[in-house]
Amino acid sequence: MRVELAFATCLALSACDAGANFGSTIDLAVEGEVLVVNGTINSQSFREFSSVMAANPQIAVVELQDVQGSTDEMVVAEMGYDIRARGFATRVAPGGQVFSGGVDLFLAGVRRSVGAGAILGVHEWESGLGRARDYPRGDPWHEPTRTYIEDMLGSDAFYWFTLEAAAFDEVHIMSRAEMVAFGLVTQ
Numbered sequence: 001m002r003v004e005l006a007f008a009t010c011l012a013l014s015a016c017d018a019g020a021n022f023g024s025t026i027d028l029a030v031e032g033e034v035l036v037v038n039g040t041i042n043s044q045s046f047r048e049f050s051s052v053m054a055a056n057p058q059i060a061v062v063e064l065q066d067v068q069g070s071t072d073e074m075v076v077a078e079m080g081y082d083i084r085a086r087g088f089a090t091r092v093a094p095g096g097q098v099f100s101g102g103v104d105l106f107l108a109g110v111r112r113s114v115g116a117g118a119i120l121g122v123h124e125w126e127s128g129l130g131r132a133r134d135y136p137r138g139d140p141w142h143e144p145t146r147t148y149i150e151d152m153l154g155s156d157a158f159y160w161f162t163l164e165a166a167a168f169d170e171v172h173i174m175s176r177a178e179m180v181a182f183g184l185v186t187q
Contacts, residue, residue, distance in 0.1 A: 041070035070101025080108035107152040123166040
């Protein structure tokens with residue numbers, strides 16, 4: 001039930017109008033050297049993230065607990081490239097639930113781990129002009145996220161997997177074997 005509710009929230013937020021993308025829907029909390037992330041990544045999240053980083057130079061780990069996804073994949077990439085450049089580790093908390101764009105953010109860690117009982121949920125993306133499966137491989141619509149994933153993992157295989165794993169209005173809960181096979185976990 002908890003997974004269904006979290007995913008329903010993810011879908012509802014993704015379907016919101018552009019105005020909803022400007023509210024603060026990400027919660028960032030600092031616990032020593034750990035930045036704890038909850039909520040939905042939106043257009044304001046990188047600004048909030050940068051502010052927390054500037055005030056907390058001791059941070060070395062980004063822990064995702066309950067991240068429903070994102071309403072702005074460009075911000076996910078900005079945050080992800082920043083996390084990678086800083087050499088941070090990422091982890092999903094034990095029992096955590098991370099979906100869609102939250103999974104993409106998780107990939108940014110130089111070292112990545114997933115706690116016991118944690119869930120990573122993936123699906124294809126959707127824009128106002130169509131779904132990922134509507135566009136053939138090689139279409140420019142794939143490039144921003146495909147390139148980001150390739151930059152983080154050294155291969156774009158995981159990108160193509162997410163498009164086939166579940167339609168936009170569904171979710172595929174990854175198995176530990178899938179996480180290992182696609183290189184999502186490093187420890």
